[in-house]
Amino acid sequence: MATAPADPAPPLKDAVIDAALAGLVAAALALPMLGFHLEDGTTSLTLSPHLPRVGLAALVVAGGRLGLTLARRGLAARRAGRPGRLARLGGRLSGTRLWVGWAMLLFAAVLPLLPFADRNLIDKATMVLIYVMLGWGLNVVVGLAGLLDLGFVAFYAVGAYSYALLAHYFGLSFWACLPLAGLLAAAFGLTLGFPVLRLRGDYLAIVTLGFGEIVRVVLVNWGDLTGGPNGLGGIPRPTLFGLRFAAYAPPGHHTFAQFFGLRFSPEHRIVFLYFLILILASVTNLVTLRLRRLPIGRAWEALREDEIACRSLGLNPTTVKLSAFATGAMCAGFAGSFFATRQGFISPESFTFMESAVILAIVVLGGMGSQIGVVLAALLLVGLPEWFRELQQYRMLAFGAALVLIMLWRPSGLLSGRAPTIRLGERT
């Protein structure tokens, strides 16, 4: 070998031992999960052992592990010195980011007009955009400020319930509630941020995880206010300057279809919701990009890089962290009230830890701090599983496999690296 690969692969024997160990671990894990079959007898339930499945699981894991090690070694030998094609592609994408962003926005704007865009597709695209918006919000907290937040879904829930409750008890419209929901979520962000500021890294992650669960548990148990596990229904739909997206309008009101002399179609609302979230998400993007260029945004990044230096430069870490938390939470609050109005029904089930995990995965996979990376990751993690619903219970398995593969392929995210946030003229 002329040049030694940077990351020397273990010899074959080590690879086999490593794979065998992985198989053993898998077997131990699979035993309680797959090893027994619950049989519904006539009088009682009986457990019958089902060991072949355990063996199969162990074999699959061991084989996968061995294959992975060998494949990596092959790659390492081939690469030796030159960056992979995919890495180069990623680099090029990052270089032309601005371009790609506008192209994506243009595509998103004309999507509903395209011939293949049916109701189903627009609905799914709406879902993806909600997650894009959530991802951009969390990106401020995790990607920029470097605060690992595992309870982000709590702010999403606060936004959704704020709208649902304000509409229910005070009859406020979506447009009146949207800013309120954002503010309430931001206030929750401050409330959470305050006691946990001293914590960092793992500790912060655990506390935020707990906070997310607390919010969910409160939603489940405060039945009088939130409807408990049954959730809240009949959440009013948004209107376009007072025009309703419904077949009939109450006296004194108009429907969208009447006003424009169209025949009523339920698709109008779907397309309207799509454009609404597209606008909300674009505004989120604009605002977060703008914030990044302002001193506060730069302070977030500086805080992630080095807290000691920040302090000695006169930055107050407390305010910087709080502002990041509140900004992220506000985005989630907006997204939450959109979610509520789109569904017309919300329940605590929509705000489980799984949601936080997916949003975080979007940010991490996207390459912490990259706005376009978030879009790609949201498409991948939310869009694809929606299309692959036929896989049913294997969906989560595919989801997990996709995460593992991406992290192997691009350990620092789809689009890693950050563009400088400022330039002063062209110095040479």
Next chain:
Amino acid sequence: MLRVEGLHSGYGRIEALHGIDLDVAAGEIVALIGANGAGKTTLLGTLCGSPRATKGRVLLDGADITRLPTHRIARMGLAHCPEGRHIFPRMSVLENLQMGAAFGDPRHFAGDLERVLALFPRLGERLHQRGGTLSGGEQQMLAIGRALMSRPRLLLLDEPSLGLAPLVVRQIFELVARINRDEKMTVFLVEQNAFHALKLAHRAHVMVNGRITLSGSGADLLSNREIRAHYLEGGAA
């Protein structure tokens, strides 16, 4: 300008400084030399409020700053270049410098930037390079430049020569001398590299185990036999 009176400080129950008295007048370079673990870094930290002083006072132009939070002390004009440089590795050189001016008047930024880049032309050549990819000497220049961007009254330098090649060390010290001479910057310099520090300093103190044991002009200490024996053996590069 800076006056330290009977300062005690430490970590938890371990006391690292046992009553430090010193003062720094405007326009001076004052050096503090001492072996590893003497408490030099602890002293600079305590001046900036972390760790907190347990006894004694720190006065900056007569104002008691002993109990202020670190970021407030920094805003009062005490710029601390911490040991190990602590630049922002993933931010560009320009962004690092901007962070130095984070709380200052934005109208001063362009002028200050020009001044700092005139002092450190190397940084000007690398404005858009990431801080973390600079060489050690360049990183030290960036750390000092960043501190200068905040228009400090007093510059605290903690071992700027740490881990640098002798030639680079000399460059850095020449720059410190220039900053003091041309910019009229008051400097409190902490060093293990006693030879260079003493040559540069108007006045100097020697610290041993959390106490100041010897004080004098830089030239006096440089010719002091005890100092030569303890701190300068073979170090006269």
